[in-house]
Amino acid sequence: MSAGIPLWRCRNCGSAFYPEPLLCPHCGGADGEPARVYEGLIEQATVVHRAVGAPAERPPRQLATVVLPGGQRVIAALDGRPERGGRVVLRESGGAILASRRRGVGPIE
Numbered sequence: 001m002s003a004g005i006p007l008w009r010c011r012n013c014g015s016a017f018y019p020e021p022l023l024c025p026h027c028g029g030a031d032g033e034p035a036r037v038y039e040g041l042i043e044q045a046t047v048v049h050r051a052v053g054a055p056a057e058r059p060p061r062q063l064a065t066v067v068l069p070g071g072q073r074v075i076a077a078l079d080g081r082p083e084r085g086g087r088v089v090l091r092e093s094g095g096a097i098l099a100s101r102r103r104g105v106g107p108i109e
């Protein structure tokens with residue numbers, strides 16, 4: 001598990017994406033550089049009671065749409081009570097994005 005999630009930032013227009021695209025969806029550029037983002041804001045959340053292929057006894061899981069500092073959106077497993085606009089700390093584990101509630105003020109990083 002590592003802090004933050006990796007982004008691909010287009011060197012031509014500065015747009016950032018997760019996961020890495022083949023070409024920049026914004027300008028078509030192919031030249032990018034790695035970047036990292038550590039926090040975001042909850043936009044929407046939902047509860048998944050039954051997942052395809054998962055055992056029926058598995059407890060419900062929360063998923064959230066998280067808005068990143070550059071305006072991109074990612075879907076993350078949410079740990080904690082969902083609150084629209086709530087700050088979350090992001091990390092990646094096994095190819096999944098995990099979001100944990102974070103208290104505090106100031107801009108997201």
Ligand SMILES: [Zn+2]
Pocket residue numbers: 010011012013014015024025026027028029
């Ligand atoms: Zn671009």
